[in-house]
Amino acid sequence: MQEIRIGLVGAGWMGKDHSVSIANALMLFGPDMGKPVYEIVADVNEANARQACEKLGYRRWTTDWMELVQDPAVDLVDICTPNHLHYVVAKAALENNKHIFCEKPLSISAAESKELAELAARRNVVNYVGFNNLLNPATAYIRSLIQAGRLGQIVRFTGTYDQDMLLDPQLPITWRHINKYSGSGALGDLGSHLFSISQALMGDITAVNAVQRTVIKERPKTAGSAEMVPVENDDVIQILAEYKNGAIGTLGTSRIATGRKNYLQFEIQGTLGSVHYNLEKMMEVNVYFKSDDPADRGYRTVLLNPEHGGYGTFFGAGGIAISFNDMKVLEFHELFAAVLKGEPYLSDFEFGYHVDRTIGACIESARSGQWVRIEN
Numbered sequence: 001m002q003e004i005r006i007g008l009v010g011a012g013w014m015g016k017d018h019s020v021s022i023a024n025a026l027m028l029f030g031p032d033m034g035k036p037v038y039e040i041v042a043d044v045n046e047a048n049a050r051q052a053c054e055k056l057g058y059r060r061w062t063t064d065w066m067e068l069v070q071d072p073a074v075d076l077v078d079i080c081t082p083n084h085l086h087y088v089v090a091k092a093a094l095e096n097n098k099h100i101f102c103e104k105p106l107s108i109s110a111a112e113s114k115e116l117a118e119l120a121a122r123r124n125v126v127n128y129v130g131f132n133n134l135l136n137p138a139t140a141y142i143r144s145l146i147q148a149g150r151l152g153q154i155v156r157f158t159g160t161y162d163q164d165m166l167l168d169p170q171l172p173i174t175w176r177h178i179n180k181y182s183g184s185g186a187l188g189d190l191g192s193h194l195f196s197i198s199q200a201l202m203g204d205i206t207a208v209n210a211v212q213r214t215v216i217k218e219r220p221k222t223a224g225s226a227e228m229v230p231v232e233n234d235d236v237i238q239i240l241a242e243y244k245n246g247a248i249g250t251l252g253t254s255r256i257a258t259g260r261k262n263y264l265q266f267e268i269q270g271t272l273g274s275v276h277y278n279l280e281k282m283m284e285v286n287v288y289f290k291s292d293d294p295a296d297r298g299y300r301t302v303l304l305n306p307e308h309g310g311y312g313t314f315f316g317a318g319g320i321a322i323s324f325n326d327m328k329v330l331e332f333h334e335l336f337a338a339v340l341k342g343e344p345y346l347s348d349f350e351f352g353y354h355v356d357r358t359i360g361a362c363i364e365s366a367r368s369g370q371w372v373r374i375e376n
């Protein structure tokens with residue numbers, strides 16, 4: 001079995017999640033997938049790095065990510081750091097001819113992502129961005145409906161990604177609230193997922209008009225501290241969009257959306273049919289076809305089943321619940337197939353750049369109060 005030796009940078013939430021998902025992918029897909037080797041982990045927090053060795057099974061650890069990126073025993077650099085480090089780590093990894101999995105968003109600016117995409121195009125390495133929702137069997141199903149013309153001409157996309165994870169004003173400041181670390185607020189963190197779905201299903205956005213608000217303007221420096229630190233970026237943002245395919249849309253995201261836990265939902269309306277999906281009810285794709293008998297016409301629910309790309313990896317029968325981590329499992333299978341067999345994948349650095357230039361345009365529009373056109 002061919003080995004892929006993994007160097008993990010950042011052993012926080014996603015670092016752990018990736019390591020678990022890679023192990024699960026191997027169990028589900030078997031030796032044909034290739035053999036992951038947990039070679040080395042880098043985390044600036046020594047305790048996190050040590051724990052990743054003890055719990056997740058990495059052979060070695062370091063606090064210096066550059067040492068990992070330059071290590072000849074590493075084939076794949078898996079970037080799970082805060083956003084601002086994606087650019088420097090990915091650039092160094094490309095320069096060292098490593099395959100890369102980079103968590104979303106690709107970087108904190110369109111300029112950085114463009115540079116990475118251009119550099120990646122000149123290197124013969126896999127350059128993958130972690131937009132896991134693209135691997136959701138629901139996305140595959142919706143994409144197939146669009147491609148088969150079942151929805152007719154696409155007219156409109158409406159979507160939000162709302163969570164109330166940061167609703168409590170007593171939660172301390174984190175890297176997600178400071179632009180030099182995150183690039184933007186809810187927009188880059190949650191909105192990038194929504195934009196990735198929009199990009200994959202609708203194609204490029206050509207113009208945006210955005211409004212945003214920072215509702216919780218400062219947060220404690222640390223938990224329980226009386227010292228307050230300003231929040232620099234959007235808690236909530238709402239965007240009007242025009243698409244290259246002629247459709248229009250509204251997209252929005254909030255990290256303080258009272259009552260919403262993981263409300264990534266969108267509707268695509270076409271002249272022949274429409275689709276609505278909500279990740280909180282991951283198994284349910286709601287579809288409406290104008291071709292149905294008029295007496296029966298109405299939105300109906302299709303439960304995910306083995307007909308929908310990727311679902312059959314987990315279950316042979318439909319309607320049995322899959323989860324967030326299962327999207328990650330499918331991502332790592334796709335990544336390994338790209339590395340070992342040269343198989344195609346959608347979410348490369350060029351794709352990540354297209355998402356980030358849309359995010360950049362939204363930031364510019366919210367600042368200027370003007371429509372911003374995106375060069376295509």
Ligand SMILES: NC(=O)c1ccc[n+]([C@@H]2O[C@H](COP(=O)([O-])OP(=O)(O)OC[C@H]3O[C@@H](n4cnc5c(N)ncnc54)[C@H](O)[C@@H]3O)[C@@H](O)[C@H]2O)c1
Pocket residue numbers: 009010011012013014015042043044045048063065080081082083085103104105130131132189
């Ligand atoms: N795909 C998804 O659904 C999803 C979900 C959550 C987070 N993310 C993305 O994953 C990335 C990490 O987010 P997280 O929630 O895991 O963050 P986290 O804060 O839980 O973990 C980040 C880790 O990086 C480490 N780190 C910080 N600076 C470092 C450095 N210089 N060198 C090495 N390690 C360093 C930290 O010590 C920490 O262990 C972000 O880009 C985020 O947008 C994606």
